[in-house]
Amino acid sequence: MESACSPRVSVKREPEDDEFAAKKKGLKRKRIKDEPMEGPSHSSATPTTKKKTKQRGQEEESDGEAQKKKSKKKTEKTVKKEEGEHPNSKKPKKTKEDIAEARLMKIKKKEEEEQSRWRWWEEEKYEDGVKWKFLEHNGPSFPPEYQPLPDNVHFYYNGKKVKLSLAAEEVALFFAQMLDHDYTTKKVFRENYFKDWRKEMTHEERTLIQDLDKCGFGEIHAMHKAKVEARKIMTKEEKLVVKEANKKMVDEYGYCLLDHHKERIGNFKIEPPGLFRGRGEHPKQGLLKKRIQPEDVIINCSKEARVPVPPAGHRWKEVRHDNAVTWLASWTENIQGSIKYIMLNANSKLKGEKDWEKYEVARKLKSCVDNIRNQYTQDLKSKQMGTRQRAVALYFIDKLALRAGNEKEEGETADTVGCCSLRVEHITLHEKLEGNECVVEFDFLGKDSIRYYNKVPVIRKVFKNLKLFLENKQPGDDLFDRLNTGMLNKHLSSLMAGLTAKVFRTYNASITLQEQLKELTNKSDNVPEKLLSYNRANRAVAILCNHQRAPPKTFDQSMANLQAKIDARKEMLSLSKTELKQAKKEAKTKGSSEPRLQTLVERKKAAVQRCEEQLLKMEVQATDREENKQIALGTSKLNYLDPRISVAWCTNMDVPVDKIYNKSQRDKFAWAIDMTEADFEF
DNA sequence: GACGAGACTTGGAAAAATCTTT
């Protein structure tokens, strides 16, 4: 523990860093050795850097203190544990001691983990573009080979048993497995599937099997369902065996060695073959996603590293040593022809550093956002149509947190749009609507075919421009016909190094969280109330970013259950209250002669209070759940909200961090949890 | 610029794990 907390302060500055980074177009990470340990990008202005460096110094101290506290806690607990062990060691019944012991083990484990954590954020950065110096891993793991159907399971065509070739059978199973899913009822899906399936058939099969509707997948489907069922009702022992096997897999393939540190890999499994499931009205849904062979896979590792061994009888497509990229393996997928990668887990240095950098860029935007807003407001009056369109697009991106909206190849993906790719049909202008003037009504499908629907009052100049852009256009025409994301981002990067359209989303999300937290939380609230406020702030962001979810299938039920619990608790509360009154009365009449009565009163008081607390907690939970019915908080929490805002809030509000971040989130944000001080400002 | 390849982040659903209740 000592070594872990000993501050490795390096007070070095690299003022020219910023200049250099700014010159490169976009934000080209300039990794400078001897950088102060603050932001990873260091493209921000020097004054803040200075201030930050100072802060950092203080932080080291408090950090050290925190560590000390922790270790003290640990020793205390260890002692307690030892005490507890003796009376306990004979007959291990499920006792309080057992539970306590388990908890202590957990704490211990946690601290061990804490100690072994790579505190990369305290280290110097590599030079520009270098992602690692050493990388070694065991390659990806491949899905098991296809197991032919047992003899008692048959495929039928036109009511007659047909024994399929292995390849055709495997693909038949893919379809049969999905029979309960909506996908298999969709025309496009079925047609795509059938076309691809037939490619896998032998000539004879192809001649025979001409109509998907005549295919009998019933037995195969039933077999699959039985398998799923069997998995569910496995005994404890069987489950343990499976768990062990999985663990072995993770141990072998789940980690890599990156610059002397063991890092968890995010997705070490090659994606198994199956049927492509696009989102929304995807023209390629149902196509066969082919099995990937080692011969399709490119391995990336360092020259000095042991090259992963391909599965027996196979070889890799290529082994390369490119330390300008972060992936360990890649292959080209056959549906869109895009490349898939094996990369590190979110808690890794490579991902963490990038994440940190992202938030630093967003904070930099904070310092110049006023200028940029003035600029695009001016541009609304430009003589250049292109400039005006850019200004309006920026207005939307800034105000509504719309995505950039790259152009997409028609027919390759579902028809979705972002800001720059909005079409005439996606907006409706209202001079007046519901008491507002100059209202733009948006209705389009965004990323993942999630609907964006919003009625937004805009400033007059924007409204007038929109009218202009709509002139002489058809519904299917581009709203911004003189603009694309490339032009937009090029302009943005000229305003600020590293600025792109998506930075606005990050910035507006984070600043909204910070403002909402300030507005909504009271220091005097209790923890559940504070958490409600936190979630509400988080929710405001999710709504801004249009992060929606389908209401959980069990939503109404679970809401009703909770309400029932609340009612039960209310009853219990009133009962406790009467009991308390009773006890008080008794204590009063019989006087203090009976100390037993006094303690009874105290106990009843405590019971009432406990009851009240629990009731409040449940009520708060119910409110939270109701408000969250169709909102997905995860994405913003994980990708848009600077974790330092949350960590600082926790510190200031005396809320333990693990109330807002679960284990893997804490791992991902370890850098922020470690370095953030109470006075952090986004 | 246009365009396509490449690399990386962001996204919700579904599966799996864990917790709670019966």
Place this chain on the structure above:
DNA sequence: AAAGATTTTTCCAAGTCTCGTC
């Protein structure tokens, strides 16, 4: 201990943005 509810993890699709080439 089974069942049900809830949380966490996994999965992999779908975006953004950069870079090299013409």
